[in-house]
Amino acid sequence: MNISKEKILEKGFVDLELDPQLDLFAEIERLKKKKHAIILAHYYQEPDIQDVADYIGDSLGLAQKAEQTDAEMIVFAGVHFMAETAKILNPGKKVLLPDLRAGCSLADSAPVDIFKTYKDKNPDHLVVSYINCSADIKALSDIICTSGNAEAIIASIPKEQPIIFAPDRNLGAYLNKITGRNMLLWNGACMVHEIFSLEKITKLKIRHPKAKLISHPECEDAILRISDFVGSTTQLLKYTLKDSTQEYIVATETGILHQMQQNNPNKTFIPAPPTNNCACNDCPHMKLNTLEKLYLCMEYEAPEITMEENLRLAAKKPMDRMLAISRAAGLIG
Ligand code: 13P
Ligand code: SF4
Numbered sequence: 001m002n003i004s005k006e007k008i009l010e011k012g013f014v015d016l017e018l019d020p021q022l023d024l025f026a027e028i029e030r031l032k033k034k035k036h037a038i039i040l041a042h043y044y045q046e047p048d049i050q051d052v053a054d055y056i057g058d059s060l061g062l063a064q065k066a067e068q069t070d071a072e073m074i075v076f077a078g079v080h081f082m083a084e085t086a087k088i089l090n091p092g093k094k095v096l097l098p099d100l101r102a103g104c105s106l107a108d109s110a111p112v113d114i115f116k117t118y119k120d121k122n123p124d125h126l127v128v129s130y131i132n133c134s135a136d137i138k139a140l141s142d143i144i145c146t147s148g149n150a151e152a153i154i155a156s157i158p159k160e161q162p163i164i165f166a167p168d169r170n171l172g173a174y175l176n177k178i179t180g181r182n183m184l185l186w187n188g189a190c191m192v193h194e195i196f197s198l199e200k201i202t203k204l205k206i207r208h209p210k211a212k213l214i215s216h217p218e219c220e221d222a223i224l225r226i227s228d229f230v231g232s233t234t235q236l237l238k239y240t241l242k243d244s245t246q247e248y249i250v251a252t253e254t255g256i257l258h259q260m261q262q263n264n265p266n267k268t269f270i271p272a273p274p275t276n277n278c279a280c281n282d283c284p285h286m287k288l289n290t291l292e293k294l295y296l297c298m299e300y301e302a303p304e305i306t307m308e309e310n311l312r313l314a315a316k317k318p319m320d321r322m323l324a325i326s327r328a329a330g331l332i333g
């Protein structure tokens with residue numbers, strides 16, 4: 001194949017025709033060994049990518065794995081803020097993202113200048129930011145959280161301390177409800193988790209009366225209220241393993257169904273339906289990564305995540321606080 005590394009670096013992403021005879025699974029395994037690389041994948045990645053990954057997890061598990069790995073190269077099969085988080089925690093490693101355009105609607109909903117003004121208007125508030133945000137927002141935050149540890153993070157803060165929670169208003173509202181806080185909520189949301197239809201889910205529940213509805217806390221309150229279980233992607237997966245129900249309606253991005261089905265071959269998983277007839281419960285950012293791009297990024301070692309050191313250090317402080325609280329709460333090892 002005739003492509004220069006410069007072209008990949010210049011374009012920031014790769015979208016090229018590959019020889020269809022190429023065994024991408026074998027090639028990726030070869031490159032992993034040759035380059036001492038680890039592939040970290042989020043549950044929302046396409047099944048082929050999950051199958052070649054060394055570790056599949058939620059945002060919390062992925063951050064911890066990125067921090068601890070001794071591989072020389074971290075290939076992040078996820079979205080930009082996740083790869084950026086890996087670089088923040090483990091700056092000595094080369095961090096690659098198969099497609100640099102893989103962003104996040106939630107992270108985009110908090111532009112740094114407007115957020116800074118908001119923060120300055122509430123100087124007595126502590127800023128807790130969901131990990132789905134840019135390094136700039138992390139640098140303006142006091143503590144980061146994920147959906148897997150948010151409750152423990154909020155519980156670690158004295159009750160009388162006012163808090164700004166950003167950028168996800170749905171997760172923030174859910175946390176206000178379960179912790180009894182009154183955090184100020186930034187008005188951001190995830191385009192995938194906001195699209196689930198209450199009406200269609202209700203009809204589905206009537207047609208499948210024994211099915212349990214399990215939901216990610218980025219969903220709107222109306223969905224969470226009728227859910228049997230709410231949790232991060234890892235927590236949802238674990239729930240399906242220990243629970244005895246045979247059928248589940250799953251209100252989160254469809255990629256997680258691959259692991260649920262593999263781990264529970266005799267159970268039935270139904271993706272929660274979106275409001276219109278689109279595939280809107282597939283995250284368009286997550287799905288930009290493909291096996292072809294994964295192979296190319298390992299071969300050419302691009303696109304790479306880089307970061308200015310002062311920004312990295314400022315963004316690392318609230319990440320370190322998050323990891324310390326999570327360890328103390330026994331949520332990670
Ligand atoms: P978790 O990985 O924490 O479950 O969050 C899901 C998500 O929105 C990732 O973008
Ligand atoms: Fe962002 Fe939502 Fe996609 Fe997760 S699913 S990466 S929160 S847009």
